Amino acid sequence: MLTINVAVLLAVxxxxxxxxxxxxxxxxxxxxxxxxxxxxxxxxxPTAFGQGVLDVVGQLATAITDAGR
Structure with a gap:
């Protein structure tokens, strides 16, 4: 039986x-x-990948905000 992850299918x-x-x-x-x-x-x-992306974007936003001060 072939299982396709819906998120992967949507990414494609x-x-x-x-x-x-x-x-x-x-x-x-x-x-x-x-x-x-x-x-x-x-x-x-809610996945680990999504949380990692959120962390990276948060760090990037913090760095940009700090650079503007």
């Missing part, structure tokens, strides 16, 4: 959709892409 779909030319996308197509990315974020956020 996102990459395929974003490779298309911008001029070829309609408004509804862009809305669907945003929706898919949001669902992907919700699926990945």
């Amino acid at each position: 779909i996102i990459v395929v959709r974003l490779r298309r030319r911008t001029e070829a996308r309609g408004r509804n197509d862009e809305k669907l892409t945003v929706l898919i990315v949001l669902v992907f974020g919700v699926l990945v956020a």
